[in-house]
Amino acid sequence: MHFPKATSAFRSLLCTALCFCFAVAPSHAQLPSLGDGADMPAGEERRLGDRIARELYRDPDFVDDPILVEYVQGIWDRLMVAAVARGELNSELDERFAWRILLGRDRSVNAFALPGGYMGVLCGLIAVVGSKDELASVLAHEMSHVTQRHISRLMAQQSRTSPLFLAGMVLGALAASRNPQAANAVITGGVALQAQSQLNFSRAMEREADRVGYLVMTQAGFDGRGFAGMFEKLQQASGFNDSGGYPYLRSHPLTSERIADMRSRMPLGSGDANRAPTGSIEDAIMSARARIVSRPGQDALRGWSAEPDMTGFDRQPDRRRAAALYAAALSDSERRDLPAARAHVARLAALVVNDAAASRLARLLAAEIEVAAGNGAQAVAALGPLSSSLTRPELVLLAQASQHGAVVPTLTDRLQSWLATHPQDGTAWTLIAAAYRAENQPLRALRADAEAQVAHLDWSGAVDRYKAGQEWMRRNPGGSADYMEVSIIDARLQQAQSRLREETAER
Numbered sequence: 001m002h003f004p005k006a007t008s009a010f011r012s013l014l015c016t017a018l019c020f021c022f023a024v025a026p027s028h029a030q031l032p033s034l035g036d037g038a039d040m041p042a043g044e045e046r047r048l049g050d051r052i053a054r055e056l057y058r059d060p061d062f063v064d065d066p067i068l069v070e071y072v073q074g075i076w077d078r079l080m081v082a083a084v085a086r087g088e089l090n091s092e093l094d095e096r097f098a099w100r101i102l103l104g105r106d107r108s109v110n111a112f113a114l115p116g117g118y119m120g121v122l123c124g125l126i127a128v129v130g131s132k133d134e135l136a137s138v139l140a141h142e143m144s145h146v147t148q149r150h151i152s153r154l155m156a157q158q159s160r161t162s163p164l165f166l167a168g169m170v171l172g173a174l175a176a177s178r179n180p181q182a183a184n185a186v187i188t189g190g191v192a193l194q195a196q197s198q199l200n201f202s203r204a205m206e207r208e209a210d211r212v213g214y215l216v217m218t219q220a221g222f223d224g225r226g227f228a229g230m231f232e233k234l235q236q237a238s239g240f241n242d243s244g245g246y247p248y249l250r251s252h253p254l255t256s257e258r259i260a261d262m263r264s265r266m267p268l269g270s271g272d273a274n275r276a277p278t279g280s281i282e283d284a285i286m287s288a289r290a291r292i293v294s295r296p297g298q299d300a301l302r303g304w305s306a307e308p309d310m311t312g313f314d315r316q317p318d319r320r321r322a323a324a325l326y327a328a329a330l331s332d333s334e335r336r337d338l339p340a341a342r343a344h345v346a347r348l349a350a351l352v353v354n355d356a357a358a359s360r361l362a363r364l365l366a367a368e369i370e371v372a373a374g375n376g377a378q379a380v381a382a383l384g385p386l387s388s389s390l391t392r393p394e395l396v397l398l399a400q401a402s403q404h405g406a407v408v409p410t411l412t413d414r415l416q417s418w419l420a421t422h423p424q425d426g427t428a429w430t431l432i433a434a435a436y437r438a439e440n441q442p443l444r445a446l447r448a449d450a451e452a453q454v455a456h457l458d459w460s461g462a463v464d465r466y467k468a469g470q471e472w473m474r475r476n477p478g479g480s481a482d483y484m485e486v487s488i489i490d491a492r493l494q495q496a497q498s499r500l501r502e503e504t505a506e507r
């Protein structure tokens with residue numbers, strides 16, 4: 001497998017080698033010591049996190065890829081259960097925090113914990129991890145920064161500043177970790193630049209996040225060697241590329257320390273502690289998908305399209321061939337080569353016929369390819385028989401297929417029942433709005449538009465759309481008014497307005 005734009009990916013590996021987080025240089029003395037009790041209250045931290053998350057939802061790099069999100073969320077959910085069972089996650093944080101994952105298209109190898117229980121995961125990270133165990137190690141480390149209140153302690157340090165400014169600082173630090181060169185342009189003024197250094201986790205916090213993260217991930221049933229494997233990978237990459245631009249890395253062999261620390265946690269006799277367990281075919285396919293979702297450019301797509309036709313391809317192990325066929329089919333689709341995409345996905349389906357998880361991914365890919373080509377009916381056929389309760393990727397594809405001519409009689413019912421249990425799913429609200437429009441139900445469509453804004457924490461956008469719903473009612477008094485819908489809109493408008501007022505007051 002190639003690394004698209006290797007330099008930028010490796011550059012970020014260096015930052016990540018020190019910490020998986022948005023922090024780059026974690027040894028500053030300004031931080032309070034652990035356990036001094038100076039935490040930002042949970043409710044305040046959540047509101048701060050909401051502000052930051054809203055900006056990230058608006059970022060053109062934000063991507064709600066249902067397949068990658070489901071994969072990451074599946075690992076995350078297991079870690080959450082383990083953290084609660086271990087007593088690392090108290091009930092107040094469990095209830096008050098968002099515990100939402102935001103996926104970014106960025107090719108940087110990074111993940112970062114944000115205030116209020118939001119977690120950023122970049123495609124570049126999924127693209128380099130080899131197994132769920134490795135990805136779980138990163139997520140568990142980040143989760144532990146939240147549950148151990150490291151973030152709240154960093155934020156409490158900055159409590160003199162307004163929430164608006166604080167949110168700007170975190171976003172600036174985040175931009176800096178993604179692109180060190182652009183950092184000065186992104187961060188406005190020297191004050192914020194100085195503030196960024198104060199948002200770094202201390203070494204003690206990093207060690208604690210490693211220790212607690214390891215316990216949580218192993219309790220969740222992941223292989224602890226994933227932790228050491230991830231570190232090895234990062235260290236190796238940084239060794240290749242120490243171009244002199246990272247003096248901190250050379251003077252602080254923190255990664256070796258952390259690896260040694262991690263190895264010492266392995267029970268004696270557990271075999272080769274250095275070797276990360278090999279991932280499943282599903283894991284390899286997810287890495288391949290992440291590479292393409294991160295928009296690697298036409299040259300990389302052409303390379304992936306060609307790979308399954310290289311000599312010697314058939315002698316590769318199944319796992320590698322499956323990932324390459326998946327990457328080829330998706331690349332073909334991006335390059336608008338429908339016959340090639342269909343042929344590659346058919347080869348993939350035949351190869352993984354005995355692997356249930358991989359077979360499902362092949363079906364989803366076949367449907368996605370047809371949707372991209374505008375063939376709604378073929379997309380529905382590719383999904384195969386539909387069960388009564390669909391998982392999210394199937395549901396999203398079904399809705400997209402209906403926008404391309406497929407007749408899906410059960411669609412709004414299915415979306416409604418999904419949203420009843422997942423009201424924060426902005427994508428599903430947008431899809432149901434389109435379905436309502438197609439059914440000539442404009443009032444319901446306007447309300448769904450508003451809910452999509454609420455899901456992404458944009459109160460002002462939501463207020464506009466609820467008001468548009470009320471306005472529609474005034475202009476269509478005798479129309480197909482759904483009185484239930486009208487009273488919901490009135491109540492929801494008031495809630496959104498009150499959130500908007502709260503935020504304005506906090507400035």
Ligand SMILES: [Zn+2]
Pocket residue numbers: 019020021141145201206209
């Ligand atoms: Zn960290």
